[in-house]
Structure formats: structure tokens, C-alpha cells
Amino acid sequence: MQVLAVMAQQQPAQPEGETSGGVLGVFEWLGTHFIGLFEEAGSQFVDLVTGILPTLIVLLTFMYALTTFIGEERVTRAVQWCGRWWITRYSVMPILALLMLTNPMAYSFGRFLPERYKPAFYDSAVSFVHPVTTFFPYANAGELFVWFGIANGVTQLGESTVPLALRYFLVGILVIFIRGIVTEKLTAFMIKRTGRSEVFADFDRQFEQAKAGEKA
């Protein structure tokens, strides 16, 4: 095994003309490049682990602890309050939901909305799961590489990723807001188109009743 490893390390240094020809040469070529491939992959792995992981781990720990301290109840109240107006419904509400409950449980906050707004809220919230990873990776730690993949390239150029991260985050907010409104309109159109206006008017009444019942 050791001999193999030593050979593999020495091989790339040799000029190609010196390798023996014939069948053995083919195998030598294969061996060199076989191990070379994985050495390259290994160095990529070390870059990712040393570059991203240490900060990520302490940040994740901090944010998980913070969300525990703040408590779901307090955020739930804030989210319910946000759900009343269209401006906050597709901006503050999905962001709070993601920061508190993370992907995928964030969508469960849709239960505080009337039926006709639920698809738009889902669309808005799910569209923020990648912009949110720029500064709050814990909110969607399973899908980091949409952002980290691009950011890694920028880092390798020797540039800071912060300006890009900030813009991704802010443009993300604008996009989820527009997306929420467009989807809300399209949902209303689909309700009319499929002749479900009555059904949804009924849902709205049920929602109002449930809310009145909660207050009483």
C-alpha cells in the first residue's frame, strides 16, 4: 500500500516521455490520473471543510440557541400580526417564519392565513429558502450550495462575498414580495376560473368566525 501511495505521488512529477510504452504505459497513465483525480477532489473537500465549516458550526449553534430563547410563541404572535396586511404578508411574515421554524416547517405558518392567501404565502416563503442562507445558513442548512457554490467561486477569485450576499438577500426580499402578489392574483383568477368563488367565500367566513371565536 505504501509503495503504491509513494508511486502515485511521484508519478505526476515525471515527464511523460520517461514512462515505459506499451500496455504498462497505459496502466501507468491510468494509475496516475486515477489517483490525481481524487487528490484534486480531496483538496476541494479540505477547502470546503476548512473554509466554510468552522464558522458555520458556531453560527448554527448560536442561532439554534437564540431561536430557543426567543421561543416559538412570541414569533407566532408577530407572524399572526404580519399576516393581516398584504405588504407584510409576503415580506416580513415569510422571513420571520423561515428564521424561526426553518425549512420546511416554516410553511406551517400558512395556517394563520385565510385559504385564498395560502398558496401565495407558500410561494413567497419557499422562494426565500436560498437567499436566507447568505447570512442565516441554519434556516436551510440542507441546501447550502446554491449560494455557497457561487460564493465559493467568488472567494477563489480573492474577492469578498459580503457585497454579493447583501444584494442576494435584499433582491431576494423584493422577489418574494412580487412573487407573493403575483401568485395571490393568479390564485384569485384560478378560483374564479374553476367556479370555486362560493367555496372560498365560505372559507373566508369560516376563517373570520374562527378568529372571532379565538378573541371571545
Add this chain to the structure above:
Amino acid sequence: MTERETTAGREATTGTDTATVFVRAGAGGWGPGLTLRADEQRTKVLSVTGGGIHPVAQKIADLTGAEAVDGFNTTVPDDEVVAAVINCGGTARIGVYPRKGIPTVDVYPGAPGGPLAKFITEELFVSAVGMNEVERSTADGGAAGTAAAGAASGGTSGGGTPDGAGSGGGVPPRDERPSASAVAATLPVGGPLGKAFHTVTNVFVGFGSAVGSFVNTMLAAGRQTIDLTLKTILPFMAYVSLLLGIVMYTGVAEWMGQVLSPIASNPFGLLAISFVVALPFLSPVLGPGAAIAQVVGTLMGSQIAIGALPVQYALPTLFAINGQVGCDFVPVGLALGEAKPETVAVGTPAVLISRMITSPLAVVIAWAASFGL
């Protein structure tokens, strides 16, 4: 929980009018297998795979005498579901149904991971299931009944433990034990000195328990983080590194750069990408686990690193490659928000159509926002 156990027990005693189906894990799959059975209340097999009812869901439905239902068109109350059939190799959908206590059959070789990993247990989850892994159970109802009865009796004895321990002179349950402040209060000190002592003790006790809860919360957060790192982040890094290694070492990266950079480094190319990924028949296929967006993101990053793609196109690229985000998850996401079946019926097409408008729009906004980067 107890309700379901009793149901299972009753079924076992009344006879075998409904068939039991055993689903085992396929090659590369996870879990010892599930025993499924329909009853008066649980009558639906939910297929949440997209593209109609999955053959595996249909087979389970046929064998148990239940009805197969397409989860993308309709929602079913959780307590009517015999099992959910999913196709998820990612991290989100895989845990949603186990979290609700619904037995979940994954047709992909998924394994516990992601934020809901702790809900994905051997009793509720099996993966890499194909048609051959679904069989009419050879073990008759009796065996299943015994298991259920065992679990039920376990439950009762578990429920009885605190009382037993309390009367048996063992350690009393936590709330019956005198608290630290109560112990402090019984100390035989009187007068003003005692009062002061009492106050000081209370402060210390309060402070102590605050520190205790703080430390415990931080520790739990650390544990959650390491768990996630080991189960989700590191495996993904390993796979991304291998992919990057191959692409960089073989020179595919440069070759891709030559093909991609004309498309990715002009706004119209990016607009075209964003529109294509948002097409309603493609977006639900491209979505799962954001696997494709993550791989494309990583590859685009490698293009930026070798200079094939200018940095100012990074932002519109991020939106262009991700127009499909969450399109695979619409019915499940809506179900998490307790949406009614009618809402899913109008909401799913609304979201998919909305993407065709908002996905290119997002690229335009991002492109406009990249000036001066």
C-alpha cells in the same frame, strides 16, 4: 397513539377481512420494513411523487384494499392515510410524513437526514422501494396483533411507573421532590438575619437555575448543529468535492465554460434559463432537494473561479438557476399550512404559472441590482 394501537389490536382479533402488506427496503434502502394495513378509518394511500399515482402506491392500495390518491391534486386528512409514497432523496419531504406519524414509503434510497431526521424512524420509514418490495404479508394478523398488544401493555406499564415508584419508596417524581428553594426555606434561621439569608439564597438559586437552563439550551443547540453537520452538510460536501474534483481535473470545467459562458454572461441567456426551469412541466421535476440548483450553483461557481463567468453575473445567475425552487413541494407545503383540498387544487397551478412570470422578472431585477458589484 394508543388509539391506533387499540385499532390494530381489534383488527387482529376480529379476523383478516383486510389484507396486511409488508414493504421491505430495496437495494441501498433504509429501514427493516413496514407492515401496512387499511381499516375503516384509514382508507387512502397517498402518492406524493408527482406525475400521477406511482405504481408502488397503486400496488400497496390494491393489496390492502385501500384507495390510491394523488397528493398533488388533493389533500387527505392525516388520520385517513394508510401510508404515504414519496420520491425524495433530499431532506425536506422525507421527514414531513414521518413527523405526522404517517408510515412513509420512499421509492428513492433515502435515509434519515435533514432538519426532520429525528422523526424518520424504523417504525415509520422504509426506502428504495420498488414493485418487488411490496408483498402480501406472510405473517398473519396474529403476529402483528401480538406486537401491537406488547406495545400497548408496554405503554400501560410505562404510564403506571410514576405512581408505582412514588408509592414504592423510590425516587419521587421531579415535581414531588422538594425544590432547592424549599429546602433553603426550611433552614432553621430566624430574625432579620434569616430574612436576608433567605433573600440571598433565593437570588443564588434563581441565578443557578438560569445558568443551568442557559447551558442546557446552548448544549442542545450544539448537539443539533453537529448532528446536522454529520448527517447533511458533510455528506453533501463530500459529494460536491468529488464532482468538483472530476470537473476540474479532467478539464470539463473549461470545456463547460466555453459552452456556458456565452449563455450565462449575457442577460438574455440567463432569462432563457430562468424561463425554461420555470416551465410548469419541468419545475416540479427539477425541484427535489434543490439538488440540481445546488450542483449547477457549484459548477457556476467553478466558472467564476476560473474567470469564465464575470462576477457581476453571479447575482442574476443565482436567480436564473433557481426559478423552480419549491415547485416539487407545493402540495406538501400547503398541507403543512393546513390548506383545504380546494386550496391545493387552485394553488398548485397558480404557483407554477406564477413562476413563468416572476422567474424571468427576478433575473431582470437581479441584473439591474448587480451594477457596481
